[in-house]
Amino acid sequence: MSASGPGLPLASLYVGDLHPDVTEAMLYEKFSLAGPILSIRVCRDVATRRSLGYAYINFQQPADAELALDTMNFDIIKGQPIRIMWSQRDPGLRKSGVGNIFIKNLEESIDNKALYDTFSIFGNILSCKVVCDDHGSRGFGFVHFETREAAQQAISTMNGMLLNNRKVFVSQFKSRQEREAELGVRAKEFTNVYVKNLKTDIDEQGLEELFSQFGKTLSVKVMRDDSGQSRGFGFVNFEKHEEAQKAVMDMNGKEVRGQLLYVGRAQKWAERQNELKRRFQQMKQLKQDRLNHYQGVNLYVKNLDDSIDNERLRKEFSPYGVITSAKKRQRRP
């Protein structure tokens, strides 16, 4: 029988955000308090058997499932709040993001339950979460409503409201891509230009002289250390975007007093931090991936005689399987 056949879906819950060690037995112990259970399954990776972090709880009675959802949502198992939803095998609503809203500037004591309670007056909530790290709330979260009307209601009445004395911002959820596209558009209209590789004896006046040919500048600044010495970079803010654009086009890579200038759009401090963080994490991930890739398939062979070269190494090991690389380390001189 198809699992979407009559009877089943109405009494089936999806439980997500599970700690990887959560088992069927632990879920049974908890959820059977709401009523008789038909079956429970923690979904696992077929090869490794590791928990995928979600489970299904099938009740005999829909009313019991509803009771569980209403009373056990966000309860903590193994230190992690579980997130309960109705099982909905059709991914349409989830993927479309219709009805999904974003809330930021949440006061730290506002948790999942509080967020759920404040927003549930606008309509049926499919899923809701305050984003946390190990220090607690990160001050923002999501509420996914069943309908766009509910989401719209929530946005228009809650945006700008005080919640525990903090003014919250509520808006339509935007995917990372949408958001970056939006930032990109704004960034394209920049007027502030970042200049580096400046000789340290170039001051504001010198910088101004270099860039005034492109248009009227609103401000020119050379960044300095505590002793007042130039740090070799600065900012030129133009009145018009076109002028800033032209300054970048003409001056980037240009030699000024023996140094190649870097000239580009000035980033906001936060934007710069984000980029650095992202690059750092990307690098970390890359290293991890390589490590994982070689884990268990890379052999280290020591005590090789000088006469053995890469070719010979490969030949000796080739009977045991496909070799992707065989390299002998050069003896240090």
Add this chain to the structure above:
DNA sequence: AATGAGCGA
């Protein structure tokens, strides 16, 4: 400042 993950493996 911050815009997710997720459906019977």
